[in-house]
Amino acid sequence: MHKPRMHLLASFDIARLQYLDEQARPTQELPDFATPDTLQALYRQMALARLVDDRAVKLQRTGQLGTYPSSLGQEAIGVGVGGALEKDDVYCPYYRETGALLERGVEIEEILAIWGGDERGQDFQHAPHDLPLCIPIATQLLHAAGVAFALKYKREQFDEPPRVAVTCAGDGATSRGDFFEAMNLAAVWRLPVVFVVNNNQWAISVPRAAQTASKTIAQKAIAAGMPGLQVDGNDVIAVRAAVADAVARARNGEGPALIEATCYRLCDHTTADDAGRYQPKEEVRAAWQCEPLARLGNYLRGAGLWSDEQEEELQRELAEVLELALQGFAERPADMNTAMFDHLYARLPEALLEQYDQLAGQ
Amino acid sequence: MAEITLVEAVTQALAHELQADPTVLVYGQDIGVNGGVFRATDGLQQRFGAKRVLDTPLAENMIGGIAVGMAAMGLRPVAEFQFMGFIYPGLDHILSHAARFRNRTRGRLSCPIVYRAPYGGGIHAPEHHSESTEAMFAHIPGLRVVVPSSPARAYGLLLAAIRDPDPVVFLEPKRIYRAVRQEVPDSGEALPLDRCFILREGTDVTLIAWGASLKETLQAADKLAEEGIEAEVIDPATLKPLDIHAIIDSLEKTHRCVVVHEAARFCGLGAEVVAQINDYAFDLLEAPVQRVTGYDTVMPYYRLENSYLPGVGQIVSAVQETLDYPAGDRR
Ligand SMILES: Cc1ncc(C[n+]2csc(CCOP(=O)(O)OP(=O)(O)O)c2C)c(N)n1
Ligand SMILES: [Mg+2]
Numbered sequence: 001m002h003k004p005r006m007h008l009l010a011s012f013d014i015a016r017l018q019y020l021d022e023q024a025r026p027t028q029e030l031p032d033f034a035t036p037d038t039l040q041a042l043y044r045q046m047a048l049a050r051l052v053d054d055r056a057v058k059l060q061r062t063g064q065l066g067t068y069p070s071s072l073g074q075e076a077i078g079v080g081v082g083g084a085l086e087k088d089d090v091y092c093p094y095y096r097e098t099g100a101l102l103e104r105g106v107e108i109e110e111i112l113a114i115w116g117g118d119e120r121g122q123d124f125q126h127a128p129h130d131l132p133l134c135i136p137i138a139t140q141l142l143h144a145a146g147v148a149f150a151l152k153y154k155r156e157q158f159d160e161p162p163r164v165a166v167t168c169a170g171d172g173a174t175s176r177g178d179f180f181e182a183m184n185l186a187a188v189w190r191l192p193v194v195f196v197v198n199n200n201q202w203a204i205s206v207p208r209a210a211q212t213a214s215k216t217i218a219q220k221a222i223a224a225g226m227p228g229l230q231v232d233g234n235d236v237i238a239v240r241a242a243v244a245d246a247v248a249r250a251r252n253g254e255g256p257a258l259i260e261a262t263c264y265r266l267c268d269h270t271t272a273d274d275a276g277r278y279q280p281k282e283e284v285r286a287a288w289q290c291e292p293l294a295r296l297g298n299y300l301r302g303a304g305l306w307s308d309e310q311e312e313e314l315q316r317e318l319a320e321v322l323e324l325a326l327q328g329f330a331e332r333p334a335d336m337n338t339a340m341f342d343h344l345y346a347r348l349p350e351a352l353l354e355q356y357d358q359l360a361g362q
Numbered sequence: 363m364a365e366i367t368l369v370e371a372v373t374q375a376l377a378h379e380l381q382a383d384p385t386v387l388v389y390g391q392d393i394g395v396n397g398g399v400f401r402a403t404d405g406l407q408q409r410f411g412a413k414r415v416l417d418t419p420l421a422e423n424m425i426g427g428i429a430v431g432m433a434a435m436g437l438r439p440v441a442e443f444q445f446m447g448f449i450y451p452g453l454d455h456i457l458s459h460a461a462r463f464r465n466r467t468r469g470r471l472s473c474p475i476v477y478r479a480p481y482g483g484g485i486h487a488p489e490h491h492s493e494s495t496e497a498m499f500a501h502i503p504g505l506r507v508v509v510p511s512s513p514a515r516a517y518g519l520l521l522a523a524i525r526d527p528d529p530v531v532f533l534e535p536k537r538i539y540r541a542v543r544q545e546v547p548d549s550g551e552a553l554p555l556d557r558c559f560i561l562r563e564g565t566d567v568t569l570i571a572w573g574a575s576l577k578e579t580l581q582a583a584d585k586l587a588e589e590g591i592e593a594e595v596i597d598p599a600t601l602k603p604l605d606i607h608a609i610i611d612s613l614e615k616t617h618r619c620v621v622v623h624e625a626a627r628f629c630g631l632g633a634e635v636v637a638q639i640n641d642y643a644f645d646l647l648e649a650p651v652q653r654v655t656g657y658d659t660v661m662p663y664y665r666l667e668n669s670y671l672p673g674v675g676q677i678v679s680a681v682q683e684t685l686d687y688p689a690g691d692r693r
Contacts, residue, residue, distance in 0.1 A: 090435070123468040131434060132467050136458050142424055143459065146431020146439075153437060156413060157384055165431070177451075181424035188419055343469045344504055346527035349556055351603035 012222045014215075017242050018232040022290050024298035031241045036305050042083065042236050043300060046075040046293045048318050049099040052108055053267075055322060056115065060271040068115045069096045073234075073266030076292030077168070077198045079103055080239025080261075084247055085166055090151065092131040092144035092167035096198065100168065104130055108325035109332070118335060119343075138173035141182035141195060148186065148193035148256070164250045165193040166243070172203025174217050183224035186256035194246040195221075195258045199233065200265035205278040221258035233261030234292040266291060337362065365543035371513035372402045372478075372534060374548055375520035376440065380410045382550065383438065386524060389416040390425060390442030390478075399444055400480055400539055426452025426477070430459045433473040438524060446481035446533065447490035460529040461504030475529045476520070481509075482574050482624055483671055484537035486664040493661050494573075494625035499531045500602040500634070506530040506555060507602040509573040513544040515599060518553030525552060535573035555600045558608035564592035567681050568612040570635060571622040572597055575672060579622050582677035593681065601631055609635070610643045617648040618684040624671050627655040649687035652680040 019034075021027050053072055059065035071078055078099020085091060091104050101111055105126035113121030114133060122132035131147070134140035144167035154160040173179055174197060186193050197217050201208045214220060221228025229246075231238040239261050246257040264287035268275045275284075300306035341348055341356045348356060366374065379386045388403060388410075394417040397404035407415035418425055422443060429439040443449040449456075456477060464472040483492035499507045508523055508530055510516035516534070523530040561576065562583055571579035576597055583593040594612050598604055613619060619639060621632035632653040639651055654672045662670050683689075 092431070119466055120468050122466055123470045128470065129435070131431070131471070132463075134459075136454060139427060139455060139459060142427025142455065143431035143434070145424075146428030146433075147435050148431070149428060150432045150435030150437045153387070153413070153432075154435070177421070177423055178427065181419075181421040181427075184419055184421070185424055185428065189416075339468075340465070343465045343467075346464070346472065349603035351556070351606065 012219070014219045014228060014230060016230040016232065017238045018235050019237040019241070020235045020295055020299050022295075024295050024302060026299070030237060033240065033244070034237055039237070039296065039300060040305065042079055042240065043293070043296050043306070044314060044318070045079045045083070045099060045102060046236060046296065047314060048321065049075045049078060049102055050293060051318050051322055052102070052111065053098050055326070056112065057267075057271055059112070065112065065116050067270050067272045069270045070267040071096050071098045073287065073291050074198055074200055074263050075099045076236035076239050076296075077196070077233045077261045077263060080236045081166060081168060081196050081243050084240050084243035085164070088129070088161070089164045089166060089247070090129050090131070090147045091127070092140045092147060092165060093133055094137075094140055094169050094173070095133050095135055096170065097133065097168065106130075108322065109328040112325070112329040113332065116329065118332070119339070120335060138169050138176035138178035140167055141169055141173070142178050143167075144193050144195070145182045145186050145191055148191035149189065152192055162192065162251045162253070164247050165191075166196065166247065167193065168196040168198055170203060171197060171199040171201065171208050171217060172206065172211055173197070174220060175211050180220075180224070183221060183226060183256070183258060187225040190253070190255040192250035192253070193256045194243060194250055195256065196243060197258070197260045199260050199262045202265045202269070202279070204269045204273060216260060218258060218260040226256045226258060228258040228260070230260045230262060233263035234290045234295055236292055236296055263292065264290065363545045363547065365545050366513050367540045367543055368510065368513045368516045368534070369400055369402050369539040371516040371546050372520055373404055373406065374546065375517045375524070376403060376406060377409065378548055378550055379521065379524045380406065380414060385436060386438045386440065387414045387416070387432075388440045388442070389418050391418060391420055391444050393417060393442050398442060400536060402478070402534070403442065422448055422451040423454060426455035427459070429475040429477070430455055430463060430473055433460070433475045434463060434471040438474050440476040440478060440524060443477065443479040445491050446479040446495065447493050449477070449479050452477070456499075456505070456529070456531065457502050461502050464528065465504065472527060473529045474527050476523045476532050477529065478532045478534060480536035480539070481533045482535045482537050483661060483667045484574060489663060492664070492667060494623070494656070496533055496601055497625060497629060497631045497634075500631055504528070505602060506600060507533065508555060508600050509533045509535065510599065511535065511538070511573055511576045511597050512542065513546050515553060515559065515597075517546045518551060519555065519599060521550065522552035522555045526555060530555075533573065537574040538577060541577065556603060556605055557600070558605045559597040559599055560594065560608070560612070561597050562593065562595040564594035565615050566592045567594070567618040567620060567684060568609065568616045569593050569595045569620050569622065569677070569681070570598065570609060571595070572599060572601060573624075575622045575624050578672060578674045579677055581674045582681070585674060585678055586681055591681065591685065604634070604638070606638045606642060609639065610646070613639065613643050613646045617646055619647070620652040620654060620677065620680045620684060622654045622672055622677055624656045626658045627653060628658045630655055649684040652684055654680045
């Protein structure tokens with residue numbers, strides 16, 4: 001049979017970035033930001049995220065917190081992403097975000113309040129521009145595109161300094177239209193936004209392979225017309241470097257990017273889930289060998305930048321930080337029941353006054 | 363002063379706010395060079411530039427979603443959906459986010475967004491171009507739902523919607539986009555979003571309608587007047603929150619009421635009006651409130667749409683029935 005001749009119209013490569021391999025050995029010269037101080041700070045933040053998650057799960061088990069999504073095994077993504085932003089940039093989180101929120105200055109007490117059923121936790125005192133945690137999967141990606149539009153608009157119309165929107169979603173989220181629509185628009189409008197995917201291999205019980213037949217998630221950026229990169233999401237240095245680079249490009253007017261960070265969800269989906277029903281034990285055991293906190297810790301120890309004494313001191317310090325937050329959380333006065341009306345509209349419509357009074361009188 | 367149509371009043375209001383407030387921007391499908399499929403944004407891109415009047419890719423979920431991020435950062439986006447029948451992919455963001463952001467963040471971030479969409483039947487359009495699902499939006503806490511019924515009200519209400527600090531779903535009755543012309547001064551004066559408009563005063567019966575249905579409702583009122591029946595016609599205009607007190611005030615005079623809408627009857631807004639009259643004004647009634655509505659069917663293709671849409675005759679009969687109540691032969 002005659003095979004028609006065609007010419008190559010487009011081709012692409014997807015690169016993967018890693019600085020520390022699974023044995024915590026450097027695979028190449030570390031980036032400039034990777035000073036001992038910065039690496040120790042990244043280690044501290046990952047350790048704090050792990051501690052907060054661990055305690056939050058225990059609080060849920062003892063009835064002091066509602067459903068909670070831990071980020072165990074995914075700390076390098078949150079901390080790597082959060083640390084790559086400037087204070088005035090805007091972070092648009094999803095819900096599995098302990099590390100990133102801590103980096104953004106969100107209080108542990110606020111995180112606990114949110115999962116403890118209190119909207120006031122979303123009123124981030126130290127991250128006033130960041131969007132609230134977002135539960136409907138992938139929707140925050142479009143909000144981030146809108147935020148990026150606003151930041152670009154304000155720069156062009158009002159001469160404000162350049163700012164960037166950064167957002168994160170899970171691997172499952174990449175199956176939703178929001179993911180494609182957000183990337184598509186961001187590329188067409190050249191928006192200053194960075195999309196990060198926490199590819200933890202699972203969307204509740206559905207594995208990555210059942211989510212997409214694509215070899216990588218990063219390559220989905222190519223169809224949208226933007227760069228896509230995969231990073232080792234257990235290597236906080238790689239995450240931080242990739243995101244910082246994409247943020248710098250976006251700030252410089254060079255448009256959006258997608259970063260897929262691969263890791264493994266070493267916990268139940270949430271406290272309402274039992275991953276033992278679907279995660280293969282062998283796979284989990286292997287994934288523990290790659291986890292991000294030990295990765296950086298082992299590197300630091302190997303490089304003479306971390307000792308048992310420092311670890312002990314750190315754990316003491318973090319325990320104090322946590323206890324203080326827990327105390328604040330426990331002593332938090334309950335919200336007024338009428339709060340559900342107070343922020344529904346800027347001004348309560350007359351039509352709702354009767355219901356308001358009815359509730360207030362209860 | 364030139365007289366303008368309802369759709370031109372929409373353009374005039376958009377232009378006024380684009381001029382007055384640099385945080386206002388307008389976007390949607392084909393709204394730039396083309397001025398929108400109904401020409402509601404005609405000339406705006408030319409006047410205000412492609413950075414403030416933008417054509418988007420074809421994705422309604424995206425149109426609904428990006429407004430949330432824009433508004434949370436202090437802009438005032440006005441998003442156009444080409445037809446109400448295509449707004450549904452955007453519902454997720456309108457209902458789950460725009461309507462909730464202020465509450466979710468305890469007032470830290472808010473969504474001063476206007477989602478515009480032409481709605482309703484009667485223009486011989488293909489399937490999906492003629493629905494009236496205003497009640498779906500009116501059900502959602504945190505939203506405002508506004509429907510203008512004249513050029514002047516389109517102008518004044520749209521100004522108010524754009525300036526409102528919360529999300530507004532602004533539904534434009536496309537059947538009457540060009541039905542009448544009116545002088546509408548470009549005064550920048552907004553109309554209130556929490557007040558009914560009394561379009562005609564009367565003492566015998568209260569007729570409540572909004573959008574394009576007001577055309578038939580006012581015609582019915584004329585016809586009834588010929589028989590000596592004086593109908594009071596009320597246009598709530600803002601369907602949520604609903605100014606029930608103006609309706610009750612009217613019932614103090616008339617003691618009879620008919621609600622007209624072209625949307626399907628079941629869970630239509632007429633049901634809410636009837637329920638609230640029950641709550642607050644049952645003792646005023648001399649007869650049960652009547653509803654004249656679309657049928658609980660799929661909106662038919664246009665050959666049958668006039669059979670579906672409430673007509674003048676049905677409104678007049680409903681009024682007759684409330685006046686005849688209790689009918690001797692039924693008791
Ligand atoms: C639109 C939507 N559908 C379903 C859910 C229920 N749900 C919550 S998390 C989740 C899985 C998400 O997986 P992924 O995107 O990979 O993120 P991960 O939880 O693994 O971090 C599902 C189905 C939801 N929150 N939103
Ligand atoms: Mg996942």
